[in-house]
Amino acid sequence: MSPLPSPSSPSARGDWWRDAVIYQVYVRSFADGDGDGTGDLAGVRARLPYLAELGVDALWFTPWYLSPMKDGGYDVADYRVIDPAFGTLAEAEKLIAEALQLGIRTIVDIVPNHVSDQHAWFRAALRGGPERELFHFRPGRGADGELPPNNWRSQFGGPAWTRIADGSWYLHLFAPEQPDLDWSHPAVRQEHEDILRFWLERGVAGVRIDSAALLVKDPALPDFTEGRDPHPYVDRDELHDVYRAWRAIADEYGAVFVGEVWLPDTERFARYLRPDELHTAFNFSFLTCPWDAGRLRRSIDETLAEHAPVGAPATWVLCNHDVTRTVTRYGREDTGFDFATKAFGTPTDLDLGTRRARAAALLSLALPGAVYIYQGEELGLPEAEIPRDRIEDPMHFRSGGTDPGRDGCRVPLPWTAGAPHAGFGGEPWLPQPPDWSDYAADRQARDPESMLSLYREAIRLRPALGEGPLTWLPAPDGVLAFRRTGGVCLVNLAGTPAALPAHSGLLLASGPLDADGRLPEDTAVWLRA
Incomplete structure (x- = not known):
C-alpha cells in the first residue's frame, strides 16, 4: 500500500481541491465485485490500486444511496442507507478509509432539489400527512382542476406536474418519480444540513451538489414566460442563503463543495463561488464547446475571467454521466454538446474522435484549476448505442423515444481483455458492445501508446507544467x-x-x-x- 502523501504534496494541502484531478465513479457501471451484473462498492475497493496508479487525488461518487433507480440513483429514497445493490454503509466507510490510505479523497453526491417518490416523506405526503408541506402540492387549473397548476416543463420533457388520486398535483422538475422539495420549509433545510454532517462525520472530503441552481421556487409558482426576470425556479437569490449555511458546515470539517450550476450569465454564475458559498462549480461552457480553436480559447478566457473576481479555481470537464462521451462527440460533424440535438444513428469517425480526445486530455490537464475525469474516459471509451429494448434512461421515454438517452455513456467498464463481460463481473445491467474488450484496462496498461498510458503519464507530469x-x-x-x-x-x-x-x-x-x-x-x- 502506498504511503500517505507528504505534507507538501497537493493532495495533502488544505487547498488540494484547487488543482486536483478528480475521478468520477458511476458505481453501477464501474466494477462488479459480487458477480450480479451491477457495479458495487466491493468492486471499487478492489480497483483502488488502479485508481492510485492513475494518479487521481479524489473520487466523486454519483449517488450510492437507497434508490428505486428510476433515474440512475438521482431519485434518493434514503440518504443514510447505501443501496443494497451497491453494498452497506460499513463498506462505504471502509472504502472512504482505504482510499484515503492511498492518498485519495472521497466526494459524495447530494441531490437537494428532489427525492424519490419512495422517500418516507413523500409516501406520508400522499397519505395526506403534514409532510405534504415539504413538497409543492397545488390544485389544478380548469373547471375541474384537470389542468396542471402552471406551464412549467420537466427537464426530461413533458409537464413538470403529476396529478394524484385526490385531484391535487405535485411538482417535479425531472421525472414524476422525483418530487421537488419545498426549500422554503425549515425542515427541508435542517434535514439537508444533517445529511451533510452525516457524511462529513464519515470522512468524506467534499460534496457535489446536483442541480444546484434549481432548489428555490417563486412561492407564487407563476407561469414561465421567456425572458422573465427573475426566473421562477432557476438561480433564485434566496439560494445563496442556503449555500452560506452549508459553507459554514463545510468549514467545520475542512470539506469542499462543487456545484452543478448551468447558467449562461457569468456574473450570476460567479456569485455561487463567493468565499462564503461554494468552493467550485462545474464548467459546462468548456464541456459543451465544439472542437474549434477560437471557441475553445474564448471558453477558457471567459471561464478564467468569471472565476478571478471571487478567487475560485476553474474546473475543466470533457464529459460525465449525462453527456455523450468525448471520443464519440469529437468524431462527429457537430463536436459540441446539446441535449436537444441528441439522436440515434449519428455518423461518427472514432479514429478522428480519439485523436482529438487525446489532444483534449492534454489541453484540459494543462489548464489552471481542477480537472474531472469520467470513468472510462482514460480508456478512450466511445458512446455505446444501446438497443432500444434495453434503454433505462427516463430521458428516452419522456422524449417519446426520439432521444437515445444517457445510457450510452454508462455502459459497464472493460477491465480484462478476453474475460467474460470484459472482466466487469456478472452479465452487465447494460449490454457491452462486442468490441469492448479492445478497450480493456489490462490491455491498455501494457501498451505505452494507449489512452490509459497517456492519462497516467499526463497526470504524473502535470506538476512539471x-x-x-x-x-x-x-x-x-x-x-x-x-x-x-x-x-x-x-x-x-x-x-x-x-x-x-x-x-x-x-x-x-x-x-x-x-x-x-x-x-x-x-x-x-x-x-x-
Whole structure:
C-alpha cells in the first residue's frame, strides 16, 4: 500500500481541491465485485490500486444511496442507507478509509432539489400527512382542476406536474418519480444540513451538489414566460442563503463543495463561488464547446475571467454521466454538446474522435484549476448505442423515444481483455458492445501508446507544467499555445502541421510529431519551457 502523501504534496494541502484531478465513479457501471451484473462498492475497493496508479487525488461518487433507480440513483429514497445493490454503509466507510490510505479523497453526491417518490416523506405526503408541506402540492387549473397548476416543463420533457388520486398535483422538475422539495420549509433545510454532517462525520472530503441552481421556487409558482426576470425556479437569490449555511458546515470539517450550476450569465454564475458559498462549480461552457480553436480559447478566457473576481479555481470537464462521451462527440460533424440535438444513428469517425480526445486530455490537464475525469474516459471509451429494448434512461421515454438517452455513456467498464463481460463481473445491467474488450484496462496498461498510458503519464507530469496563471503565446490561426510557469502547451486544431516554439525539451505528446518535427492536426504537446 502506498504511503500517505507528504505534507507538501497537493493532495495533502488544505487547498488540494484547487488543482486536483478528480475521478468520477458511476458505481453501477464501474466494477462488479459480487458477480450480479451491477457495479458495487466491493468492486471499487478492489480497483483502488488502479485508481492510485492513475494518479487521481479524489473520487466523486454519483449517488450510492437507497434508490428505486428510476433515474440512475438521482431519485434518493434514503440518504443514510447505501443501496443494497451497491453494498452497506460499513463498506462505504471502509472504502472512504482505504482510499484515503492511498492518498485519495472521497466526494459524495447530494441531490437537494428532489427525492424519490419512495422517500418516507413523500409516501406520508400522499397519505395526506403534514409532510405534504415539504413538497409543492397545488390544485389544478380548469373547471375541474384537470389542468396542471402552471406551464412549467420537466427537464426530461413533458409537464413538470403529476396529478394524484385526490385531484391535487405535485411538482417535479425531472421525472414524476422525483418530487421537488419545498426549500422554503425549515425542515427541508435542517434535514439537508444533517445529511451533510452525516457524511462529513464519515470522512468524506467534499460534496457535489446536483442541480444546484434549481432548489428555490417563486412561492407564487407563476407561469414561465421567456425572458422573465427573475426566473421562477432557476438561480433564485434566496439560494445563496442556503449555500452560506452549508459553507459554514463545510468549514467545520475542512470539506469542499462543487456545484452543478448551468447558467449562461457569468456574473450570476460567479456569485455561487463567493468565499462564503461554494468552493467550485462545474464548467459546462468548456464541456459543451465544439472542437474549434477560437471557441475553445474564448471558453477558457471567459471561464478564467468569471472565476478571478471571487478567487475560485476553474474546473475543466470533457464529459460525465449525462453527456455523450468525448471520443464519440469529437468524431462527429457537430463536436459540441446539446441535449436537444441528441439522436440515434449519428455518423461518427472514432479514429478522428480519439485523436482529438487525446489532444483534449492534454489541453484540459494543462489548464489552471481542477480537472474531472469520467470513468472510462482514460480508456478512450466511445458512446455505446444501446438497443432500444434495453434503454433505462427516463430521458428516452419522456422524449417519446426520439432521444437515445444517457445510457450510452454508462455502459459497464472493460477491465480484462478476453474475460467474460470484459472482466466487469456478472452479465452487465447494460449490454457491452462486442468490441469492448479492445478497450480493456489490462490491455491498455501494457501498451505505452494507449489512452490509459497517456492519462497516467499526463497526470504524473502535470506538476512539471508549473502553477500560476495561463499566458497565451503567439500562434498561427487554429493553434492554441499557452505557457504555465514550468512549461508550454500547444494544441493544433488547424488543417496543417504547426512548428513548435523554442523549448528545452518535450514532456509529452498526444500523438507523434511529423517527419519534420512539427505538430500534426488534432494533436497536443507539452514542452519544457
